[in-house]
Each structure stands twice: as structure tokens, then as C-alpha cells.
Amino acid sequence: QRAELLSKLNEVQASEAEMKLLYTTSKLGVGERMYQTKRVLPEPETTVPEKIRSISGANKRRHSSDSELEPQEEASSSEEEEKQEIEKSSASDFTSAEKPQEGVEKAVAHQQPAGRSVPVCQAASSKPPCKPAVFVPVDRSPEIQEARLKLPILAEEQVIMEAINENAIVIICGETGSGKTTQVPQFLYEAGYASSSGAIGITEPRRVAAVSMSQRVAKEMNLSHRVVSYQIRYEGNVSDETQIKFMTDGVLLKEIQKDFLLSKYKVIIIDEAHERSMYTDILIGLLSRIVPLRAKKGLPLKLIIMSATLRVEDFTSNNRLFSVTPPVIQVDARQFPVTVHFNKKTPLDDYSGECFRKVCKIHRMLPSGGILVFLTGQAEVHSLCRRLRKAFPFQKNNSTAGADGDKEESVEEIRKFKKSRKQKKRMALPKIDLDNYSVVPVDEGDEDRDADTDDDIAGSDIDLDLGDGDSEEDEKSDSSLPLYVLPLYSLLAPEKQAKVFRAPPAGTRLCVVATNVAETSLTIPGIKYVVDCGKVKKRFYDRLTGVSSFRVTWISQASANQRAGRAGRTEPGHCYRLYSSAVFMDFEKFSAPEITNRPVEDLILQMKALNIEKVINFPFPTPPPAEALAAAEELLIALGALKEPPMTGRLKQQLAAKLSCPISPLGRVMATFPVAPRYAKMLALSRQQDCLPYTITIVSAMTVREVFEEFDRPAVSEEEMAKLKGKKGRLLQMQKIWAGQGPMQKLGDLMVMLGAVGACEYAGCSRQFCEENGLRYKAMLEIRRLRGQLTTAVNSVCTDAGLYVDPKMKPPTEAQATYLRQIVLAGLGDHVARRVQAEELLDEKWKNAYKTALLDDPVFIHPSSVLFKQLPEFVVYQEIVETTKLYMKGVSAVEPEWIPVLLPPYCHFGKPLENPPPSYCHETGRVRCHRPSVFYRVSWELPAVEVDYPEGIDRYKYFARFLLEGKVIKKLSSYSRCLLSSPLIMLKTWSKLQPRTESLLQALVAENCDNRDALLAAWRKNPKYLLTAYRQWIPEAMHDDLAKNWPPVAL
Incomplete structure (x- = not known):
């Protein structure tokens, strides 16, 4: 019987050639077919025409004949191979095939073994037309393939690609870590969307992400950086060979200005759409119109919107944005579960102290794993870092031998520790706080309770609900449990930011204290515990006044979930929220888009x-x-x-x-200038007196912000306090030097910025120079790049400017400094402030205060300004920030007589003064007069200045007078002595009684000739213009001579 059984098994066993056509299911969706195509396959007994066809949806179900004829192992073969078999069997139904795209390799369909048949799929008439199956092989390393298999998005490759193939716009929602940013471009590349006729474009809201993602994708695909490239504001490596291009959203917006249809792209991916940056929203709105336009022209463009936590209703329910609701694909991301623990009580003020106590408990009581703490600002981050380093000192020269044994406590020891802590609490008299008693039913409040029980905990992470109570042990220094504490925030130097990605020293636990920059922008490896204070510091703008202020507010539920998702990336994680579940339910579901609050x-x-x-x-x-x-x-x-x-x-x-x-x-x-409109106006006015290099430098510094280091943070020790005091004194000394003397000093804080950038460039922009003089090295590098970009932009607009970035730029002269103040006033016209006069002091709070046109409250010059003690009468400021008071930053002094000349839209002018009388300006060819004015809204009286005569009939009368006197056209001055009437009668109230005055006035009004340029234009149009009217003013004997010489100018 055994021999008979073996013989029967041999009859049905798959042949060796058949087994070579199969590969393991662990290689699903990773492009393993490329390796199959490299093998030398046996020649099949029968040949099939090489026509490759696919029918949408044909591989979604298996046919009965497949299950009857194929071996059992064939049921687990890859989707790609099954698709090829169906394509081959259906190829005979079609008589023509589309020509494959040039430069795109197609996978060769595997041949069917003899004796096997696949039923032909009948193509229904309602189905979309078939397209050739395209596959571009990618030569990945085995290590990369293994890493890709761990990403959740790999399981959704077929669903994603089917949706992209069948829809012009697709939305992909996948939490951070799902792999959507790195893998979706690779899916598209393998499907042939990157070819000679178009590229794949991916936008990122941050420059760091654009650079790092391009490098990561190039490494995974084993392609050069000429194929997978990036383009950001200051740099890029894009070439003619680029097929996958990562860029910031602002770069793509600039490309739309030059090529509205984005003809160089076949796919546009908008990544991190949940951040709802202003440029991202604009791009989505523009692309919602570009996609149908491209479809009408027969050049389809695919739009993919990717997000971590997206408010999908803004897109799916917005009929103005998308007339057809795009499909939404949800990708599960978190590889390991994250347990969320809420506080019973919500600390309203001392949330930083609560973070400290929670970290201490985690470090003393819980197993190994990195800790990530979320706080609101740079000062809080440094303060908590100092407290943690003091409580758990880490010394680099300590021996790490036996550290693991001291650090890893057994389950029994931890249980005993928690029991003793609980007994100590019971010995003390209870403090009853009725606010601690929750109205939540017992079954719903389990996450808020301390779990100090003797349950069996051997199979879990012990008891990780740490409770809300304080512990006396928190503040005690414990060198036996070293904690490796690192800060992380956006202004931190890049080399210090990179420390969080390195493994901590042996025998220590990593603790990163970060702002919301670690929420989505960065992924820190090894994090198991997250401590979330629930707060964030945001800049708020008043839409009417322009005042900005930083306020600490509650985060949204989406942000809270993002923070919790930072844990559990490598193992099950825990998130400790320092607020109650009731407070969490009151959070907004999503943060407001940037476009609504700036x-x-x-x-x-x-x-x-x-x-x-x-x-x-x-x-x-x-x-x-x-x-x-x-x-x-x-x-x-x-x-x-x-x-x-x-x-x-x-x-x-x-x-x-x-x-x-x-x-x-x-x-x-x-x-054309990549700066704010106010600064762009300053650049447009800087051609005179060779001020363009200085304006470019000032605008770059104003755009980058935070040029100088902050030395007001609290110090840990007296030694550090003395060090900070010395650095602050050095900075103040250098600011006085950079401010200059005389007219240059009136340029104020902008002159300090100009001097700081000039000095830094002269020293080679070295890190040492920046540290010695209180400059932020990262900001100086960014200013250097922006100067280069603005210089290129100005040269493209003014081809004869010939600008270049001069590292040895000389300080401006006094005349140039004065002109720079006028340029700043012209650009920041709505940011003028006037010092409150002594007679206007109604309250003590107005002492040394300034009044602005948009605010009723007093504003003050910031103490860090070089003009803080000088208090000029009129100043212009870059911005107003609100702390304890309203402070002006970026202050420069201006003269009141400049305001009506440079800012006429902001002034209300009175009637022209009779003394001095109106005059004619030979340079401009216009009638000028002196007019008093007041500044709008606040009615500050300004000195009378010479301006163009206001529009009206009186301007025509004055122009007629100056024309008759020969001041407008010199050739007419020879006739002025022979006039039959004095030109002054044009201004008399009884001038209408003279026919000649009415005739000349009506002729000027008819052609809108109230200046020299308009008069010359009228003569070019009609050379006989004004001849009849002017004849009436001279004797008849001179008419023929006048006619011969008319018009009296050379046209």
C-alpha cells in the first residue's frame, strides 16, 4: 500500500520546471518577480503570442476551473503571477495592442505548463478599456526587502494601485510609520508612472523631510540621486534624468506659476496634508482644477493626497473642491499596541512639574525603554532637562559594568516597592478632594485608577498605570539610575538634534524632552513611553491689527493621537496623558488649518x-x-x-x-521674490544709490527671524549663570558696535542685523564666530542661502543689476542708511508708531509708550532694541509681540515729513496751500503744491510737504497757466510775451467770461492732459491738437508762423 501511495503521489507531484515558476508568499508585493525574470526558464511546449492585456478587476476572484486544475500550492501564488496568467489567456480575444511606452520595461508573462488551462475572461462592454500591464523592475537588496515587508502599507499595494489606476484623485490615510511616504512613490515607479514623458512629484511641508525622504527612497530602490532627487528653497540635485522628485510645497507652487498644467509630471503626491499648511491648501485647490484640464487634453495627471490624521470631510464633502468624491484608503500603521493612561486630575498650571514627576516614576518603576516628553517651548524643555539630570545624574566616565543588572529590577522587587509606597500613603491622614470623584460610571473610569493590586503581572509590562500622586523620592538624586536626557526643538542646532537618533550610552535610559516638532516631523527610535502634557505653544495673529502673540493652548484630539503613536514603534508602548479623559473629550477633533489663523x-x-x-x-x-x-x-x-x-x-x-x-x-x-509682500516692496524700491545688496541682507534677516541667541534662560548652577551673563554682555557690546553712529544708528535694529550678517560673512560664517558673538549659527546659514536666492531673483528681474553675494560687503554710507530708512518705511507703512507726548499722558501705563494706528493699547519698544533708550518720535516696526506688554521688534526711526511723501494711501490730505503757491516740476512734468495731512485713523498731524496737485479742474487750470507761460514746452516761451491775456486769468473766478480760457481748458480736459506726458501722447495721436485753442491767445499775425512750427516739440 505504501508503494502504491507513493506512485500515486508521484503522478500528481509538480514538476521541477513548474516549481521554478512559484515563489514564497513572503515576497508578496515586493517586486520579487524581477528575480524570477532573471532566471533561465525552460522552453514551454506551446507558445503563446506576447500580447499583454489586463482587465480591471479580473483578478479579484478566482474561477472554479482554477481550483480544480491547479495544485494546492498555486492557490497561494502571488497576485502578480495570477494577473499575468489571466492576461495571457485573454490576449487572444483582442486583435490590437497599445504600443508600450518607451523606456519602460515590461514583465514577461510566465508560460503555463502543458495540460493546464485557464478560462477566458469575457470583457463586458461597460468595463474600461484595457491597458498593457507595465512593470519596471527594481534591484533592491535583501535587507531592504526584508525591512519593507514590515511596513503595513505593503499589504495594501494592490488596493492602492487599483484605486490610482481607476481614479484621477485618491486620498490615502495612514498614521505615521505606515510607510506611505517612502513606498507609494515606489509603487508608482514600478507601475510605470515615472518615464521619459513625465515624473512623479512629491511635496513635503518641510525642507528636512524633502531631503531625507529622497535619500531614503534612492537607497531603497538602489538608484542614483540623479533619478531620485530633491528640490528645496535653497538647493537641489534635480537633473534631466530625474523621475522621482521630492520638493517643498512652495517649490511646486512656483512651478505652477511658470507651467500651470505641470506638463513635466504624471503624478503629484501631496504628503503630510494633515498639517494643513497654507501652501498645501493652495496646491490642493489648484490641482483640483489642473487635473480635469489635463484630462481634457488627453494628458491625465494623477493626484494623491496622503495624510496621517486627515479631516476627510474637508475633501470628500467639499463639492467646490472635488465635484466627484475621491476614494479614501485607510492604512493601519501602528505595529504594536499603545496603552493610553489618563490622569484623574488635570494640572492647569504646573504641567511641567507633573511631567517631571511622571518621568521619575517611569524611570524608577518600569522596564527599559525610551521616554519621550512633550512640552510647549524651549524654556520649558531646558528647565525639565535640568531637573531630570539633577535627579538622575549621568556621568560619561562612569563604568557601565553591571549597569544592566542594577537597572533591570525583577517583577517581585517592583511589586514590593509599590506595596510599600501604598502603605506609606495609607499611614498619612487622607486629604479629601471632592473634585477627584468622577461622575463617570465605574466601568468607564478604569483607565483613571491606580492599579496597585496583587494580580498576576508576569505576562504583561507589570503595572504601568502609575497614578497621579506625588512621591517624596522624585526630587532625590539617584546616580544608580542614570538617565540620558536630551532636548529637542526646532531652533536647536542640527548636530544636537541628531543626538536623539543615536543609541544612548550603555547602562542608561534615553529621555527626550521635546516640543511638538517630535509629533510628526521626526521619528525617534526606541521610544516606549510617551508623556503628553496636552499643551502646545502657538503663534496667534490678529487679522485686523497684525499683532502676534504666543499662547499655550490645548492640543487637538488628532494631535494627542499622533503623540501617542510615537510609542510602540518597536514594541508595545504606553502613553501617559497628564489630563483626564473628560478634558480629552473636550478637545477639538482637529487643529485649525494654518490658513485660517495667519x-x-x-x-x-x-x-x-x-x-x-x-x-x-x-x-x-x-x-x-x-x-x-x-x-x-x-x-x-x-x-x-x-x-x-x-x-x-x-x-x-x-x-x-x-x-x-x-x-x-x-x-x-x-x-517673483520669495518673501512677504512688504519685504518684496522694499526690494522693488532699492535700485537707487546702490542699496540693493543692503536691502537683500536686511530682508533676509527679517525673514529668517531669531538671529540672536537667547541668554535669559535660568541657569542650573552659578557657574552656568556667570557664563550666560558673560555671553549676554558680549552680545550687547557687539550690538552697539553693529548699530553704528549718527544716521546709521537711526536705522536701529535693522542696522544691527545688517552689521551682524556682514561681520559673520566677513569671518567666513564660522560656527566659532557665531558662538563667541551670540549669533545663531543655523539662522546665519539660512540667511546666507536666502541672500543668494534673492540675489538671483533680483538679477532675473533687473538684468543689468549685476548683483552678487559679496562676503566682504562694506557698511552703508550715511546717505545710504538714510535711504534704507525710507525704503523700510515704504514697505512697512501700516507699521508706523508715534511716541505719546507728555500732554497726552492719561495714565502711568502710557509712560514711554507709543501709539499705533491699529491698536488702542500702548505699545513699547522691546528692551533688546538699540533704540530702547532713545525713544524717537516716529518709528516703524517689523512686528508686535504680546507678552506681559505689547512690544515692538525690529524698530527703526523715521522722519514725519517722509510719511505723506512715501505713504500717500495712509494719509488724509488737506487743501493745497496758497503760500507757497503751486509750481511746475520740470523733472516729472507735473503740477506740484504743498498740502498738510494727517495719518489715517489716528489723525496725527504731519508737516506740510510738496506733493502732486490733487485731481480736479484746478489742476487743469494750473497746467494751462504753466503751458501759456512757456514752462511746460520751452518753444512756447517765445510767444509768452505776445499773449493777448495774462495766463493768471486761468485761475480767476471770472475766467469763464473769457472765451479763450474756456476753449483751452475744454481742450485739455477732453484729452485728460494735466501733465507733460499726457500732452506729448496727445500730440503723437493728433499733431494739430491745441493749435486752434492756442491761436486765440496770440495775435492773428503770428498764426501762420505758429502753424508751421506746430506741434512745438519733436515727436
Whole structure:
């Protein structure tokens, strides 16, 4: 019987050639087919035409004949191989095939063994037309393949690619760590979306992510950086061979300005859409219109929106954005479960102290694993780091021998420790706080209780609910449990940020104290415990006044889940939330998009440059408030970037016209500079007196912010306090030197920035120079890059400028410093402040205060300003920040007589003065007069200055007078002695009684000739213009001579 059984098994056993066609299921979706194609396959007995076809959905179900004829192992073969078999069997149903794309390799369909048959799939008429199956092989290393298999998104490759193939727009939601950023571009590359006719573009909100992701993907795909490239604001390695391009969202927006249809791309991926940055929202709105336009032209563009925690309703329920709701694919990300523990009580003030106590408990009581603490700001991060280092000192020269034995406590020891702690609590008299008694039912409040029980805990991470109580042991120093504490925040030097990614020293536990930069931007390895204070520091802008203030607020539920997701990346994790579950339920589900709480004038200018005049009708995923749009357009009109709306028609029409003003020529120039519109206006006015290099440097420093180090943080020891005091004194000394003397000193804080950048560049922008003089090295490098970018942008606009970044730039002269102050005033016209006069002091709080046009409260010059003690009468500021008071930063002194000349939109002018009388300006060809004025809204009286005569009939009368006197056209001065009437009668009230005055005046008004340029233009149009009217002013005997010499200019 055994022999008979073996013979029967041999009859049904698969042949060796058949087994070579199969491969293990562990290689599903990782491109293992490439290795199969490299093998030498046996020649099949029958040949099949090499026509490759696929029918959408054909491989979604198996046919009965498959299960009957194929061996059992075939049921677990890869989706790719099954798809190829169906393609081969269905190829005979089609008589023509599309020509494959050039440069794209296609997988060769494996041949069927003899005796096997696959049923033919009948293509229904309703199904989309078939396309050739495309596969681009990628030569990955076995280590990379093994790492990719651990990513959750690999299991969803078929679902994702089917959705992308069948839909123009797809939304992919996957939490941080799912692998969507690195793997989706690879899916598309293997499917042939990156070819000679187009590339795959991926946008990232941060420059660091764009660079690091391009390097990671290039490494995984074993491709050069010429194929997988990046492009950020200051640098890039994009080449003609680039097929996968990572970039910041601002870079893609600039490309849309040059090529609206993005003809170089076949796929655009918007990554990290949950951050809802302003540029990301604009890109999604623009792409929602570009995608259908490309489809109409027969050049389809795929749009993929990827996010960690996305408020999908903003996209799926927004009919203005997407007329057809895009499919949403959810990818599970977290590899290990994360247990969330809530506090019973929510600390309102001392959340930093609560973080300290929680970390101490984790470190003393729980097994090994990194700790990540979320706080709100740089000062809190350093404060907590100092407390933890003091409580658990770590010395580098300590021997680590036996550290693991001392650190790893047994389960029984921890249980005894917790029992003794509980007994100590019971010995003390109870403190009854009725607020501790929750109204949550018993079954729902389990996560808030201490779990100090004697349950069996051998199979878990012991008892990880640490409770809310204080412990006397927290503040005691314990050198036997060293803790490796590291800070992490955005302004930290890059080399110090990189420390969190390295393994901690042997015998220590890693503890990272971070701001929200560790929430989504960075993934720290080895983190098992997360301590979440539930707070975040945000910059809030007042849309009407422009005042910015940093406030500590509660995070959103989505942010809380993001923070919890930082744990459990390598093993089961725990998140300790320092607030109750009831408080968590009161959080907003998602953070407000950036576009709703910041100024949008730069956004509107860029959209106007794209000829989108009615911005209010733009399909924003979340539209900004209407008042923010109105304030932005009002500012751009005042800057001259937009044309003024016509003040005709009904009130409703006038209001609509204010929100749809077209861009001006100056605005188009300003839109080419990658800075805020106020700073772009400063650049546009800097051609005179060779001030462009200085303005570029000042604008770069104002854009980067935080140029100087902060030395006001508390010190751990007296030694550190003395060190900080010495550095602060050195910085103050250098600021006085950089501020200069005389007119240069009036440039104020901007002169300090200019001097600091110049000195740093002169010293080679070295790290040592920055540390010695209190400059932030990271900021100085960014200023250097932005200077280079702005220099290139200015040279492209002004081809004859010939600018270059001069590392040995000389300080400005006194005349240049004065002109720079005027340039700053022209760009920051709505940021003018006036010192409160002694007679206006109504309260003590107004002493040394300033009044602004937009605020009722007093504002003060920041103590760090070099103008803090000088208190000029009029100043212009970069921004107002709110701390204990309202402080102005980036302050420069200005002269009051400059305001009406440089800022006429912000001034209300009175009637022209009779003394001095109006005059004619030979340089401009216009009528000039002196007018008093007041600054808008606050009615500050300003000195009378010479300006253009206001529009009206009187300007035509004065121009006619100067024309008759020969001041406008020199050739007419020979006739001025022979005039039949004095030109002064043009200004008399009874001038209408003279026919010649009315004739000349009507002729000028008819052609709008109230200046020399308009008069010359009228003569080019009609050489006989004004001849008849002027004849009436001279004797008849001179008419023929006048006619021969008319017009009296050479055209």
C-alpha cells in the first residue's frame, strides 16, 4: 500500500520546471518577480503570442476551473503571477495592442505548463478599456526587502494601485510609520508612472523631510540621486534624468506659476496634508482644477493626497473642491499596541512639574525603554532637562559594568516597592478632594485608577498605570539610575538634534524632552513611553491689527493621537496623558488649518500672479475668513501690488470690486521674490544709490527671524549663570558696535542685523564666530542661502543689476542708511508708531509708550532694541509681540515729513496751500503744491510737504497757466510775451467770461492732459491738437508762423 501511495503521489507531484515558476508568499508585493525574470526558464511546449492585456478587476476572484486544475500550492501564488496568467489567456480575444511606452520595461508573462488551462475572461462592454500591464523592475537588496515587508502599507499595494489606476484623485490615510511616504512613490515607479514623458512629484511641508525622504527612497530602490532627487528653497540635485522628485510645497507652487498644467509630471503626491499648511491648501485647490484640464487634453495627471490624521470631510464633502468624491484608503500603521493612561486630575498650571514627576516614576518603576516628553517651548524643555539630570545624574566616565543588572529590577522587587509606597500613603491622614470623584460610571473610569493590586503581572509590562500622586523620592538624586536626557526643538542646532537618533550610552535610559516638532516631523527610535502634557505653544495673529502673540493652548484630539503613536514603534508602548479623559473629550477633533489663523497677503499676491482675480471664489479646502481676505487686499492695494478698484456703481458692486482687484506691474515684480509682500516692496524700491545688496541682507534677516541667541534662560548652577551673563554682555557690546553712529544708528535694529550678517560673512560664517558673538549659527546659514536666492531673483528681474553675494560687503554710507530708512518705511507703512507726548499722558501705563494706528493699547519698544533708550518720535516696526506688554521688534526711526511723501494711501490730505503757491516740476512734468495731512485713523498731524496737485479742474487750470507761460514746452516761451491775456486769468473766478480760457481748458480736459506726458501722447495721436485753442491767445499775425512750427516739440 505504501508503494502504491507513493506512485500515486508521484503522478500528481509538480514538476521541477513548474516549481521554478512559484515563489514564497513572503515576497508578496515586493517586486520579487524581477528575480524570477532573471532566471533561465525552460522552453514551454506551446507558445503563446506576447500580447499583454489586463482587465480591471479580473483578478479579484478566482474561477472554479482554477481550483480544480491547479495544485494546492498555486492557490497561494502571488497576485502578480495570477494577473499575468489571466492576461495571457485573454490576449487572444483582442486583435490590437497599445504600443508600450518607451523606456519602460515590461514583465514577461510566465508560460503555463502543458495540460493546464485557464478560462477566458469575457470583457463586458461597460468595463474600461484595457491597458498593457507595465512593470519596471527594481534591484533592491535583501535587507531592504526584508525591512519593507514590515511596513503595513505593503499589504495594501494592490488596493492602492487599483484605486490610482481607476481614479484621477485618491486620498490615502495612514498614521505615521505606515510607510506611505517612502513606498507609494515606489509603487508608482514600478507601475510605470515615472518615464521619459513625465515624473512623479512629491511635496513635503518641510525642507528636512524633502531631503531625507529622497535619500531614503534612492537607497531603497538602489538608484542614483540623479533619478531620485530633491528640490528645496535653497538647493537641489534635480537633473534631466530625474523621475522621482521630492520638493517643498512652495517649490511646486512656483512651478505652477511658470507651467500651470505641470506638463513635466504624471503624478503629484501631496504628503503630510494633515498639517494643513497654507501652501498645501493652495496646491490642493489648484490641482483640483489642473487635473480635469489635463484630462481634457488627453494628458491625465494623477493626484494623491496622503495624510496621517486627515479631516476627510474637508475633501470628500467639499463639492467646490472635488465635484466627484475621491476614494479614501485607510492604512493601519501602528505595529504594536499603545496603552493610553489618563490622569484623574488635570494640572492647569504646573504641567511641567507633573511631567517631571511622571518621568521619575517611569524611570524608577518600569522596564527599559525610551521616554519621550512633550512640552510647549524651549524654556520649558531646558528647565525639565535640568531637573531630570539633577535627579538622575549621568556621568560619561562612569563604568557601565553591571549597569544592566542594577537597572533591570525583577517583577517581585517592583511589586514590593509599590506595596510599600501604598502603605506609606495609607499611614498619612487622607486629604479629601471632592473634585477627584468622577461622575463617570465605574466601568468607564478604569483607565483613571491606580492599579496597585496583587494580580498576576508576569505576562504583561507589570503595572504601568502609575497614578497621579506625588512621591517624596522624585526630587532625590539617584546616580544608580542614570538617565540620558536630551532636548529637542526646532531652533536647536542640527548636530544636537541628531543626538536623539543615536543609541544612548550603555547602562542608561534615553529621555527626550521635546516640543511638538517630535509629533510628526521626526521619528525617534526606541521610544516606549510617551508623556503628553496636552499643551502646545502657538503663534496667534490678529487679522485686523497684525499683532502676534504666543499662547499655550490645548492640543487637538488628532494631535494627542499622533503623540501617542510615537510609542510602540518597536514594541508595545504606553502613553501617559497628564489630563483626564473628560478634558480629552473636550478637545477639538482637529487643529485649525494654518490658513485660517495667519495673514494671507502673500498667498493672495501669488494667486493674483496666477491671474486668479476673484480669490474669494477659489476652491479652498478650508476657506480663510472673509475679513482676512479683505484686509489682505487692502494692504496689497496700499503697497501698489494691486490696482485700485473703481469707486463707481452701487455699494454692492464696489464691495465686490475690492475683492477682485487685478494685479499691477509692480505686483508682478513683487510676486517673483520669495518673501512677504512688504519685504518684496522694499526690494522693488532699492535700485537707487546702490542699496540693493543692503536691502537683500536686511530682508533676509527679517525673514529668517531669531538671529540672536537667547541668554535669559535660568541657569542650573552659578557657574552656568556667570557664563550666560558673560555671553549676554558680549552680545550687547557687539550690538552697539553693529548699530553704528549718527544716521546709521537711526536705522536701529535693522542696522544691527545688517552689521551682524556682514561681520559673520566677513569671518567666513564660522560656527566659532557665531558662538563667541551670540549669533545663531543655523539662522546665519539660512540667511546666507536666502541672500543668494534673492540675489538671483533680483538679477532675473533687473538684468543689468549685476548683483552678487559679496562676503566682504562694506557698511552703508550715511546717505545710504538714510535711504534704507525710507525704503523700510515704504514697505512697512501700516507699521508706523508715534511716541505719546507728555500732554497726552492719561495714565502711568502710557509712560514711554507709543501709539499705533491699529491698536488702542500702548505699545513699547522691546528692551533688546538699540533704540530702547532713545525713544524717537516716529518709528516703524517689523512686528508686535504680546507678552506681559505689547512690544515692538525690529524698530527703526523715521522722519514725519517722509510719511505723506512715501505713504500717500495712509494719509488724509488737506487743501493745497496758497503760500507757497503751486509750481511746475520740470523733472516729472507735473503740477506740484504743498498740502498738510494727517495719518489715517489716528489723525496725527504731519508737516506740510510738496506733493502732486490733487485731481480736479484746478489742476487743469494750473497746467494751462504753466503751458501759456512757456514752462511746460520751452518753444512756447517765445510767444509768452505776445499773449493777448495774462495766463493768471486761468485761475480767476471770472475766467469763464473769457472765451479763450474756456476753449483751452475744454481742450485739455477732453484729452485728460494735466501733465507733460499726457500732452506729448496727445500730440503723437493728433499733431494739430491745441493749435486752434492756442491761436486765440496770440495775435492773428503770428498764426501762420505758429502753424508751421506746430506741434512745438519733436515727436
